[in-house]
Amino acid sequence: DIQMTQSPSTLSASVGDRVTITCRASQSINNWLAWYQQKPGKAPKLLIYRASSLETGVPSRFSGTGSGTEFTLTISSLQPDDFATYFCQQYNSYSPLTFGGGTKVEIK
Amino acid sequence: QLQLKESGSGLVKPSQTLSLTCAVSGGSISSGGYSWSWVRQPPGKGLEWIGSIYQSGDTHYKPSLKSRVTISADRSKNLFSLNLTSTTAADTAVYFCARASGYAYAIYFDHWGQGILVSVSS
Numbered sequence: 001d002i003q004m005t006q007s008p009s010t011l012s013a014s015v016g017d018r019v020t021i022t023c024r025a026s027q028s029i030n031n032w033l034a035w036y037q038q039k040p041g042k043a044p045k046l047l048i049y050r051a052s053s054l055e056t057g058v059p060s061r062f063s064g065t066g067s068g069t070e071f072t073l074t075i076s077s078l079q080p081d082d083f084a085t086y087f088c089q090q091y092n093s094y095s096p097l098t099f100g101g102g103t104k105v106e107i108k
Numbered sequence: 109q110l111q112l113k114e115s116g117s118g119l120v121k122p123s124q125t126l127s128l129t130c131a132v133s134g135g136s137i138s139s140g141g142y143s144w145s146w147v148r149q150p151p152g153k154g155l156e157w158i159g160s161i162y163q164s165g166d167t168h169y170k171p172s173l174k175s176r177v178t179i180s181a182d183r184s185k186n187l188f189s190l191n192l193t194s195t196t197a198a199d200t201a202v203y204f205c206a207r208a209s210g211y212a213y214a215i216y217f218d219h220w221g222q223g224i225l226v227s228v229s230s
Contacts, residue, residue, distance in 0.1 A: 034216035043206075089217075091215055095213060097214075097216075099154050
């Protein structure tokens with residue numbers, strides 16, 4: 001299976017900060033990557049698919065970049081509603097889909 | 109507005125079968141282009157895809173779970189179900205049903221149920 005490694009595992013930030021989360025794949029997945037936001041006790045919410053496509057209704061402060069094995073999720077100006085855990089997920093068709101371990105964004 | 113909701117037993121004895129149902133409203137599981145999937149999350153841990161079923165009836169499962177998993181659909185009731193046999197404590201998790209775009213392994217999840225906690229314990 002393709003291993004997805006997220007860093008950092010925890011990130012402390014303040015409202016208004018620019019935040020970047022990294023996801024690395026153990027082999028190339030082209031741009032077959034999605035990002036999710038999950039709040040405690042809730043289901044994940046799709047933010048981005050195909051590495052950089054913003055899901056309908058997701059604020060434009062969220063953006064995704066990358067291809068191959070390295071990807072980033074950026075929040076341009078962190079808002080109070082953004083404190084949550086973020087997961088990446090690869091969906092390369094040749095290998096079972098897998099998720100990263102998560103990055104918790106907490107208040108500094 | 110598409111909604112999914114899980115139901116089933118929240119407590120299963122070890123070695124027994126875990127059975128869950130996902131009721132879908134606001135859309136049809138017979139719609140093409142989507143799969144209907146199960147994903148689980150052990151308490152405090154990450155997400156794990158279990159498997160998916162398609163409008164065609166095709167199913168795809170995570171290989172390491174394949175021998176224990178069955179996903180089926182009842183199109184007349186617009187719901188799909190998960191059966192997981194020979195359970196152990198390692199199967200304790202919140203189980204989510206979800207709609208996915210794509211096919212086979214190449215899917216991502218755009219709508220999720222609220223999740224249901226299933227504990228495997230005697």
